[in-house]
Amino acid sequence: MPIIAMSNPKGGAGKSTTALLLATYLAERGARVCVLDADPNQPILDWKEKGKTASTLEVIGGVKESNLLAYVERLDHQFVIIDLEGTASLLVSRAIAISDFVIVPLQASAVDVRQAGKAIRAIRDEEKVVQRYDANRRIPYKVLLTRTPAPGAPVSSVQRQLEAEITAAGIPRFRTSIADRLAYKAVFVERLTLTELKDNGIKVGNLDAAYRNIHDFATELVEELQPTPKEEHREQ
Amino acid sequence: MSSKFGLMSDDPETPQADAQAALTQRLSAFPSGTRPSPLALREVDAAAAAHGFVSREQTVNRPRRRRIATTEPTRHLAIRLPESQYNRFVSYADRLKLTYHDALRQLLDQVGA
Numbered sequence: 509m510p511i512i513a514m515s516n517p518k519g520g521a522g523k524s525t526t527a528l529l530l531a532t533y534l535a536e537r538g539a540r541v542c543v544l545d546a547d548p549n550q551p552i553l554d555w556k557e558k559g560k561t562a563s564t565l566e567v568i569g570g571v572k573e574s575n576l577l578a579y580v581e582r583l584d585h586q587f588v589i590i591d592l593e594g595t596a597s598l599l600v601s602r603a604i605a606i607s608d609f610v611i612v613p614l615q616a617s618a619v620d621v622r623q624a625g626k627a628i629r630a631i632r633d634e635e636k637v638v639q640r641y642d643a644n645r646r647i648p649y650k651v652l653l654t655r656t657p658a659p660g661a662p663v664s665s666v667q668r669q670l671e672a673e674i675t676a677a678g679i680p681r682f683r684t685s686i687a688d689r690l691a692y693k694a695v696f697v698e699r700l701t702l703t704e705l706k707d708n709g710i711k712v713g714n715l716d717a718a719y720r721n722i723h724d725f726a727t728e729l730v731e732e733l734q735p736t737p738k739e740e741h742r743e744q
Numbered sequence: 745m746s747s748k749f750g751l752m753s754d755d756p757e758t759p760q761a762d763a764q765a766a767l768t769q770r771l772s773a774f775p776s777g778t779r780p781s782p783l784a785l786r787e788v789d790a791a792a793a794a795h796g797f798v799s800r801e802q803t804v805n806r807p808r809r810r811r812i813a814t815t816e817p818t819r820h821l822a823i824r825l826p827e828s829q830y831n832r833f834v835s836y837a838d839r840l841k842l843t844y845h846d847a848l849r850q851l852l853d854q855v856g857a
Contacts (some may be wrong), residue, residue, distance in 0.1 A: 537768045537771055538768050573799060586775070595800055596795065596797040597798065598789055598792065598798060600792075602789070634788055638788070723764065723767070726767065727766075730767065730771065735773040735774040735775065
């Protein structure tokens with residue numbers, strides 16, 4: 509059961525949006541998915557509880573540093589996605605430590621990137637810690653550019669510089685980026701999935717392009733994950 | 745674009761549908777269940793603290809406890825216990841303004857042990 513954490517101490521980097529789009533897409537493709545909503549604003553729990561979605565996605569709210577491990581141990585899903593708060597907290601670091609993959613979403617802004625750098629350094633250090641107990645343990649991560657211009661639209665010089673620096677620094681990144689699309693905002697407004705927006709005849713942006721974008725991202729992520737079960741959890 | 749030479753599918757959705765089916769098949773290979781790797785919580789917290797990751801959970805201002813002198817010899821008792829039980833015990837002692845050993849004694853007295 510891969511555990512996937514969304515981490516960037518900077519708020520508004522696209523963690524919740526990416527988590528919800530990814531989780532609903534995987535669920536739609538037949539996977540049993542649970543989101544642990546560890547964002548104090550509980551945006552994904554709000555989406556699930558107050559909306560009328562028929563998605564099979566399960567959402568657990570109220571996740572804190574003191575109960576994170578207890579929640580995770582009880583889950584019986586194929587995929588667990590932890591939507592983390594936009595701060596540097598023990599909750600975030602503990603979630604990173606138990607994750608099989610960390611997605612670091614960031615927009616092309618200096619503040620986002622600097623905060624993402626903090627998350628990346630923490631991931632690397634935590635990997636060293638967990639390897640003392642399991643030499644084969646890895647905490648792979650990739651940065652994910654969010655709110656990028658749609659394909660074909662002009663790319664800002666800031667984004668080009670950022671992409672160049674990410675490459676030069678040897679930081680792994682997803683080939684796919686999450687474009688800035690009205691459809692993604694509508695998912696939260698209408699509290700429906702992308703498919704449900706289309707099925708309900710809600711016309712907002714280019715839904716097909718949005719759907720392909722998430723499909724490409726989900727496919728790229730799943731290629732990174734190993735279905736092989738790991739060892740039993742034990743807190744030390 | 746329709747196929748003039750029969751080399752392309754007439755159904756524009758087919759490539760996407762194929763890709764979706766491939767993803768669905770790959771997802772089915774992932775087993776259910778929780779199997780996180782071993783975790784050394786204290787060391788993980790220490791490593792993260794070096795990068796500014798600190799506890800954001802509300803901490804209670806601990807009231808000053810009155811230390812009661814005892815004439816008996818004392819022994820040290822270290823207990824490793826789940827964090828939720830730890831928080832419960834410390835909250836109990838704080839609420840009653842007891843030292844930990846007085847809180848433990850009071851609990852033992854209550855059950856007649």
